[in-house]
Amino acid sequence: MSPEVQFSPGELDRAATFYVAGHRGLVGSAIVRRLQAAGFENIVGRTSAELDLKDRDAVFSYFAEIGPKYVVLAAAKVGGILANSTYPVDFLSDNIRIQVNVLDAAREAGVERLLFLGSSCIYPKFAEQPIREESLLTGHLEPTNDAYAIAKIAGILHVQAVRRQYGLPWISAMPTNLYGPNDNFSPQGSHVLPALIRRYDEAVATGAPSVTNWGTGTPRREFLHSDDMADACLHLLEHYDGPEQVNVGSGTDVTIREIAETIASVVGFTGHTEWDTTKPDGTPQKLLDVSKLAQSGWTSKMSLPEGLERTVQWYHDQAGALRG
Template sequence: MTTAVDGVEYTPGELDRDATFYVAGHRGLVGSAIVRKLQASGFGNVVGKTSAELDLKDRDAVFAYVGETRPKYVVLAAAKVGGILANSTYPVDFLSDNMRIQVNVLDAALANDVERVLFLGSSCIYPKFAEQPIREDSLLTGHLEPTNDAYAIAKIAGILQTQAVRRQYGLPWISAMPTNLYGPNDNFSPTGSHVLPALIRRYDEAATSGAESVTNWGTGTPRREFLHADDMADACLHLMEHYDGPDQVNVGTGSDVTIREIADTIARVTGFTGETRWDTSKPDGTPQKLLDVSKLADAGWRAKISLEEGMERTVRWYRDHVGTIRG
């Protein structure tokens, strides 16, 4: 179906820098990077509320806020997120909280005629044994990874809601599926974070304390793709200005490394010189998760920040903010 704004066929182009731009989740890893990118790109009215100021699970509060601010553009970057342990321990929370956040924000955006919405999902939406690299059309073709299936189902629902709005209302809403993200404002909790920030904290603390060893979960053999949050933010703005289509767009680097290689790199960056051990009684998760980023490349965007550079920047940020960060 052709998307339209006020009955006129929609063609992607430069967004209005004077319009109100609502970033849901503007303090998080992705949201804060998007805010930085928008402000650096000349957007003068970027708005957001902290979770303490606005509970996105509260439908009436979300409708009131969106109705009051009347944004022209929305990026839905807010989500309850966590690593393998958190996802497998609290599946109800990850499903229920994320479903409510998404439905409330998307419904409020629709009720208030938001022109352009970008819904952000996660690469965990794809089947555990999807053919690598994973194409967008792999969605709903196989079983999910059991350790985070509840979170994945919520994100799949967000994609389908975005597609449904396009079909039923003809609005140019889109969705993007990032690979594993890292950078400033990440969650560095030892139990609730994703693999890379958890490793940064673990190795930095070991380097500081002079520990002889660090023990990581699993075998270290799974392969993962990592994208710096600032690259993700750049891709988000690019997609909003250059892409319009019903399919979600994968956002990544197009290359991956083993968890063992990541651990070795972080050890080097943090200055840890001890031994790395692997607890093979703990789960590895998906054996490989590499995204096919051909659609994104066709839209004219590629990642710019190398993994080594990105990790050095993230470790510096972590050390500068270690007393105030989440976790």
């Protein structure tokens, strides 16, 4: 008979070893900042150069060495529509290997509390809006990122399987579109919001009279600042336990056209925006139902205009050192 999960969420031990996989990335770096602010004394991480999470033996050795009590799995190969459409094998293979290695090593090391981070792209392309957690596996995925989505779905099921077979109180969270410091602003690998920031900022720098964006501008998207996401992660670790993944978002959405206009205003672009309708739009709308998260006691705190201003400021501050 499978062991029952016997666990009551509560305040985490600030002195325990806390491993953040992907600690230099958009989400991971925000989680490290949040944990530091909360008084955690032993936060550990390794860069991909120091530890290749696709190397199973290396991952197991690292977990045996550090003996973490808590883990957040924020490491992943990520990208926008272009990258996902062009390299589906990479997104499937790399992410599944990262997840399997980290989750298996964490189980062997006896990690007490683990949070797996997925993506809202796990849900069906035409899921009822706003998307509830129960919509998982009820329809076809968006073809432009189905390989990445399947990898993330495998991670959710892996966590659920650990709960059933080993009785460990591991959980999963599915964030909406995230943005903030340490995002990927490269032309080929970025998501829509950092791509727009870079595009409009470069247009200002070069004096370009117009900017051309992909698609029609009509799809609706929800955005959450990475600092809000990190705050939600710590909240879930201390207040939630259950097999079902938890949606994390702001609960509101805007059109791509609206977000482009806001970014243009923030960076000071006064030219004309054109839309290349021969390029794909992706999912027509993606808004998460965040009522489960709200019931646990957490709601988003940072407004989109404030978050964009912070992100553009960071982008300018880091101008010489950005990826890509």
